[in-house]
Amino acid sequence: MITALIDLNVGNKGKILEIRGGRMVNQRLNDLGLTIGSIVTVKRRAPFAGPIHLLVRGSNLALGRGIAAKIIVQRLT
Amino acid sequence: MKNSNIQKIRVALAGNANVGKSVIFNLLTGLHQHIGNWPGKTIERAVGSVYHKGYEIEIIDLPGIYSLSTYSLEEIISREFILTEKPDVIINVVDGSILERNLFFTLQLMELNTPLILLVNQMDIARSKGILLDFKKLETAVGFPVIPTVATRGIGFTKVLDDIVAIYTGKKKSIPKTTFYGPELEAQISKIQKVLEIKKILPTYPQRWLALKILEEDEEILKQIRRKQKVPFQHFRNDHKQPEEYTDILVFSRALILSLEEFHGHSCGSLITSERYDVVSSILSEVQQIEAKIVPPLRERIDSIILHPILGYFILFVSVTLLLFGVFYIGDTVSSSLLILFENLKPFHVDVFGEGLLSELIWASLEGLMGGISIALPYILPFYLILGILEDSGYMTRIAFLMDRLMHTIGLHGKAFIPCMLGIGCNVPACLGCRILERQRDRTLAIFIVTLIPCTAQTLIIFALVGKFLGFHWVLLLYLLNLLVIIILGKLALKTLPGEPMGLIMEMVSFRKPNTKVVLTQTWFRLKEFIYIALPLIIVGNIILKALEIYEFLDIMNAVLSPVTVTLLELPEEIGIALIFGIFRKELAVILLGTLFGTMDFATVMSPVQMIVFSVVTMFYIPCIATIAALRRELRWKKTLVIVGFEILFAIAIGVVVSRVIQFSSDVGLIF
């Protein structure tokens, strides 16, 4: 199933298909290991529509909601 | 020992943020760069030296950087340094527990054709995560020395210095391997490289790296090429010319980029990134093994409590309150006993120095010294100690995560909370710390917020006056008022600088037990700043004050200020001069009050209402001189003057309101 990263549940894994959004954001996410085809695991989400905490390539990242909404993933589990 | 014919080797420390570069820098050079467990502390390069085997090794600590693509100001500093100043050796520090992302940057350094050493740091953490590494194989894969280290314990560093010298003298080889990025990409790289070789546009850069940057359409590089080529802009036409027939290399490369993008369906930049990560993965599959852990490690469990949707906020609130109360309690106890001790000294002084002008001036300087030691230190020391522990544990990034949503209400994102926390210590590093925010607008907003945060000196005024004489609940109330003001003024500032912040992208660093040595040195260096700068200022301030008093200047100055201090704020007239001195160091405002009133028992000279009003005014009235200098550096004069002017007027206004409200409540018997 294809959704935005923000819509994955805690514990879900997803494979990144596309990153929408500006060049700068794209670049930074890429550098941090969020590349097309990489697998991310959602570890937790902050309440009140806060950021999400995820695991990618062995490193832990926090992504704001707006950014996580622009990352399109294929849900794996 | 310094000898002019000693050879100098220039070595740069480069790597991702928070891998331990500054710990290593401090270890090797004996200097004291800011250390903490959150990404983005080092914001400017620092230089130090170490002598080894007859060489002077000059070490340069750089800001953390995730790639050589320009992104933030700090990364530009690092990239420019590496590219244009060409250090003799680059030490690439990586975090052994997050090798995949770290080696991604290593690959980019390898493209620069500079001798490299790979320091795989934080090996203690890596092992505790069950990560096993084969360093020999890694060394063969990359083509240069690989050294495992634990920087906080100083493990592995004699070899680092030996290797630097060995590489410099050619006794050891450091020839980074050329990586292979898949056939389609490689084909285009070599085409561009061929044209670059013919045209010699930017000959000082490594050409393969330059070709990759052209394919990535790195803005900085494209700009440089345009400047060099000076050919009029041409539109791309697919007219089957030979590479060397193109006058504009950018037109030529644009064709290659388009064909690559058509082939893969993604931008060329992300294609290259993916290829790089593929190379890293294939190296790691050879050298890294991860033992699966059955029990979730302690740090995961701590995270699930500290970042819990409800419990997390509760813990945050309790720890901030405890921090304040702890500091208040320790400070108050120690300070009271020191003050008693000090009061008993006065008769001795008269015995020794007698009476008269000189004796009075000596007493004034002693009074300043003792005031600084007995009023300020007892509060400042525990404060910095706790701040240091918080910083080195990794809690800062957790707070940023929890506060992201709330920070959006004032137009910032969670990372802005980190400089705010630093601001509770001192506003100066906090203003500079705002550079962890990506855009100038975000930085300006955050810096304004930071200047509203009570620093240790302002906290000290509140504790030594309101806390001591009215009770801790009044302290809490003042902090809540401060929070309210920050939210309201933050929202107002947002109106003048509208827009959304860029959105949070932050590394959540590993939680770990704070390192005692790191915390203690960090505290000591922050304290040193107080002892070497504030204490002398307090003493000099006291002497000047005495002199002004003796020559009756004080009354004139106080009289000039009295329309504000007395008429508007209903404070004792003496306070005017204290507020003036407070601009130099906020601590002065309360310590000098002792001298002005001739007693430290402020309850006998000020009413409760006056104590509260004075504290509120000092909380906001003007950033201190050092903060103004930091503001000017970060924002330039115009914005600085706007902030300073605004805060003066605001402090008077809120002082007037608070004094009337509290006086009224007290008159009708609600309080006091």
Ligand SMILES: Nc1nc2c(ncn2[C@@H]2O[C@H](COP(=O)(O)OP(=O)(O)OP(=O)(O)O)[C@@H](O)[C@H]2O)c(=O)[nH]1
């Ligand atoms: N356990 C452990 N902690 C380490 C080691 N090396 C560094 N640290 C800790 O890692 C954190 C970051 O260290 P810094 O030296 O400030 O990192 P940096 O690379 O200079 O970071 P930036 O300046 O933000 O780019 C600090 O909390 C250190 O105490 C190590 O080998 N083992």
Ligand SMILES: [Mg+2]
């Ligand atoms: Mg550093």
